[in-house]
Structure formats: C-alpha cells, structure tokens
Amino acid sequence: MKSLSEIETVSKRSTKAAGFSWGIAEEVGKNSRMLETFGLSGIKNLNYYFHIRNNKKFEKLNLVSNENKKTKLEFCPIIAGLSFLDQVRSLESFKEISFENIGYPILFLPFISRASEVIGKKLELKIDNRIFLLNYNNSIYSNSLNNGIVSIGNIIKITFQENKDSFTEKEWNDLYKLSENTFVEETDSLKQAGAGAGLTDND
C-alpha cells in the first residue's frame, strides 16, 4: 500500500511535469492526499487526466463567475478548482455557482472541499447526478460510490449551505431537558459556597 506521503509527493511532481507551476503542483499534491484519505480515486483520475492532456486541450478558467458556460474546450479541473478556491470569498454572495463541462471533475472536488473550510460553510457539489456534501474539509458525504474515473462533468453546481441547525428547536429543547438531569439543584448554602464568590460578585 502506498503511504499518503508518497501519494502527495508523486502527485506534486507529476503535476509539475505535466506543465503546471510548482505552486499549483503543491496544491494538487495536497488534494490527491485528501481524495485518497476520503476513499475517492485521486490518483486514478489524475493519471488519466494527465495522459489525456497530452493530446487534448483544456480551457483555463481563471476568473469564476456565477455561471460559467461551456466553451469549445472542457475546463481544466485544476485551474477551475484553484480559481474557485482563491476567489471563494467573493463568490459566496452568489449562493449558487454553476459550471458546464469540467473535465475529470473528481480533481475539481478537493478545491471545493478546501473552500468550504476557508469560508466556514458546508458546500454542496453536484456533478450531474452525483451529489457531494463537503463539510469544512473534514468529511465528505456522497450518494456516489462509483470509485472510478469520471472523465467529464456536464453540469456542475456548487451551493453554499447556510450555517443552520439540522434539527428543530423542539428537538433541541427535548434533548436539553434530558441533559439537565446531570445538574444538581442548588440550595442556599450551595449557592453561597459552590462558586466561591458568595451571593454577589459585584465590588
């Protein structure tokens, strides 16, 4: 089994060898490590993407807008992902960002996961019928167990998830009430001595 350190190093070097700058290669190295940690096929997709790239051109999306329409060429997942990561703070106001035709979109995913951590919000990434919920770069929830190569994402949507509770106030209160059973009812004497400040802490 390859270690994550080996995965990162080989991904970084191969990205540089494929013509990207060292700074971008460093990013891709971290991304491959992350994908493989989460059980997604980073090495497989990167390998195929670099092979295809020898004979096929990809569009570099340097400036991301809310709607990124397809051009004659598919978008490079690395440049599109990096642009999204770098520009995420200004993109946040759009609530939803769409892309058409990103090649090898699994390579795009880790940038979005990292962007989720940068802005402190969950991001939902839809790649055609695959859905990924990216949780602050700590975990990924997905309906897609396909662990193979995804050569293109035709319609890609990123939705910024508002930071809100996943439960109702009533559910919270029920649970809170139960948690109160770990507290001790304070007598006057406990009120005086328990916290050490007496009945008043004002000077």
Next chain:
Amino acid sequence: MNVELRDPNIIMKLSRLGSFHQSKLSFLRSFLKEFKDWEYKKDLFNLDEFGYGEAIYSFKKNNRVYSLICFANKLNENERSDRVIATKWDAAFTLHDGVPTKKDIERLKNEVPKQEIGRLSYKELTLSRANKSVRVFNHVVESLSKGIQPDINLLSKVGYLYRTTAVYGSGKFGLADRFRIKNRKEIYGPFRLEMMLVYLVRQFTFDQVNHVAKNKNPQKAVNLDPEICKNLGIGNSTGLGMAPFIVNHPTLLNNWVYAREMALKNIREIKNIKAAHYDLFKSCLKKSIKNITSWNTESEYQQKKIKSLLKDLNIFIGFLEKEFDFSKKYAFNEIYLWLEKNSEVECIEYVVSMMMEPYDDIIAPLINKMSSEEEKYFNIPTDRTVSQLRVILEDRYSKILNIDFSKKENNQNFWFISKNKEEPRLADRFEENGSDLEQPLAIARDIKKLYETLSLYKNSSTIDKFLAKNSDLRHVVRRAFIIEKFPYSEIQDNTIGKSIMPIDMLRLKLSFFGALKFDPRSDKWLRICMFQGAPLPEQLKNYDDHWVYNSLN
C-alpha cells in the same frame, strides 16, 4: 527587563545556522528523557558466529511497544559504500510499531535489507541501514577475543563502530504516515522515532561486536567495557538529501529555531542567577572543551571553525573566571552581549547552547512546541492585498531583496532530483544540463521576482487576482504569508549562489538532532556522531542529563 528575540535577518543567515550546536533542545536528548522510564528489552538475538542474522530490541510502556528489528548481512569489501547509491549494507534496520509476528519478521527480512527498493507497511515507523567502521570493528573484535579491551585512542578518533547512511520515516517507501501516530504523547517532539532507531542500533553494534569476539575465542573473550561502550556513539554520513527538508518545511524550521530563540530570550531575562545554575553552566562549559579538542576533521573549512571556536572559548572562560561577576543582575544577558562583541558566531552559538543546561523549567515546555501542524498554514489568504504582501516582503526579506540575480554568481547553481536515486543534488547552471527541471528551492530568487512583479499591480488589488495571472509565483506567495506568522521559517540567504555552503544547511538540521563532531568531507556531505557519551539502555532509569559533556573522548 524585556529582551527582544534575535533578528531573523541575522539568525537565519546560512553562516549563522551552520554554526549551531547541539543543546538541551536537541532531539536525541529529548528522546532519552521521554523514554527513560520505558522498559527496555533485548527480545531476540539470533546471530551466527560471524555476527550475521536477526536481532530485536524493544521499548515498552503500558500497552505500547516499539521494536527495532535488525538484519545483519555479509558484505564484501568492494560492496561497502556510505553513499546513497549503495545497494547493500552491513546491517539494515526498521522500527516496528508493536511486537512483530513471525510473519512480520519474514516479510521484513525480504524488504528491509533492500532499503529504498523494498516496501514497508503502515506497521513500520522508521527505516535505516549502516556500515561498519571496519578498522574499528575488527580491532575491537581482535582485542576482545584476546581477552583485552581495545585501544581507547583509536576508538576516540573514530567514535563509533557503525555509521548509518540514511534514516527514513514519515511515509517513505510505504512506512506509516505521521498522521497515524502523531497524537501519541511520547512522540510529540520531532524525529523521536528516528532517534529511537539510532539509539537501539547503537546497542546492537555493542552486542554484535561482543558476540563475534566470543565466537572467535570462547575461552578467552571478554565483553566490551560498558564505560567504553558509553563513550561510543553511532556515526552518520549525510549528504544533500537532508538540505531541501528545511526549505520544504518552513513552519517546522521556524518552530525549531523559535524554541532556541525563546530559550535564549528567557535566560537573558533572568534577573538573579542562582549559584547552582551558574556553577552548572561553567562546569558544562569547561567539560565540553574535550568535545572540541577531540573533534577530528580533515576539512580545512571545519578546522578553521574549530580553531576559532577553541580560541574564543578560552578567551571567554578567562573572562568568566577573572572578570565576570555572576551576582550582577541579568548576568546571562551581560554574557550574551559580551559574546556579541568579542566572539565569532561559532562561539556565540556554542555558549547559547550551553546557557540552556541549568534550565529544565524553561526548556521542557519549549520541546513540546517543536513539532508543527503544517497543513494549517497551507492555504493562501487570497483576500489579502498586494500592498499587504509587499509590506511582508520588505519587512521579512529585506536582505534578500538586495541580491542582484542578473549577476551570474548569484544564479550559479540549481537544485534537482537525480533520476537514478531520487535524491536532491546541486549543480552548476552554466556547466550542467537539467536546470529546466529545477526544484523550487531558489526561494531568494523567486521572492525577488515576486517583489518585482508586485510592483506592476495596484496596491488595492487582491491576491486572488494576482495569482490568476502569476501562477508561477504561487509557491513563494504561500511562503510569504507563512513567514508573516513564523519569522524564523526562511533561510535568509541565496541557496543558488556561487558561494553557498550546502553543509551549513545540513549542520543546522543535525545540530537540532543533537549531533556532535561535524566532519565535512566536501561542501556537500559530512560525517557526524550521535549518542556518544549517552547512557546505555540499562542505565536510562537514572542517568546524568549532562552526559554530552561527560564523555571520555
């Protein structure tokens, strides 16, 4: 009194970093301290009469066990080489996480002796190999087999029976990634398991030499005197493989140097020095002189440094004895300021290390802060502005920005990875091919280029827009935002200049390991000695923390 931390623009110059010495912060000393209460055992010693076979040593505490598995093999004279291009060694080692099963040992027997072309698993933590100092090893075997102890003078000159030539960890060749073990309290300090491997290898060398001598002459042979063992360490040959590490791990480098600088600052701020503390400082200082007088090297570069160190130290000791009064306020600050005025950097840094000796209370908390969560600082804060980045560069790289890279001598060399051994190398850009595959280690040059490119952008422009057009500078933009938070994270020198001494980069790292007796064999590789004078495993429970200065050598 508030003493300022020393200026990174001065401290992070290579000539200064290349003058650092071991100290109480060094990893091999903090390793011994952490593991002194662990149970040490020799679990297996299955060598033939010539010393070939397997051995296992372990450290155990509660449910945690670390096992060193040793494989000693026959090696022909013409196959023995310390260079990284070697493919066979006298012995090969791995540190296994837990107690190895028979199946593990069989698996490792096939893989460990192959080193870089073998495959390890997540159950192994570190990997190394070593060659005998044949001259010393054979002499010791001959002597012991005749029932006599070996010539101490010969042993002193070399200092070890074996030299390791690389110690690998952190995921190399399939070894366990650091994330699997990083939360273990006993390995909070950097390189702790690498230090454990080297320490246990040292014990193996003693056991092996005794075993071979005993088999050579069972009637007469004696064991190597434990006092002699104690004064032998493990050698190490180190080349350029180590140099890029300190460039590639900026926050880690910062944390090492910052710990040293904080220690010095705290010591200089002590108002009244206790008698026991200055006595200990003076005692360590005086005893340590024999580590310098027994420091053998053929390198003129190093000889000059040793000569200057010895001269300065003698003057300094004279000053302490005849002129200095430790009862004055902030005595260590006075000493430091005197050194700045009267000594070369080699001596200044030597005494800085020595000042730490009495102060466990200052040093111990700093040791736990010498690791780094590097991932936390990887993302570039792209909402910052060009003007903010420019200020960081002017503030943190002021000397670097004065270098003229259009001059050939400032652009002379390039770093690359050799195809046959995947090891870092340095070559002349104007003489050799391959500079198109240069590694991103020319930080000074690229920082200067970043600074020049920034001048083409509006002050208010944000970094995301800058990066969209300048991806070739992304690696140094990242570094600039790291150095903003970590002032000691960057070497403040030109790592591709004509006059670079790569061994300064090696010495910096090795001094933090705790190495002694740096012996440069060229400007690109050197030999050192580790654990010379250190307690033997059976003595760990109750040992003198200042053993470094009590060596007989």
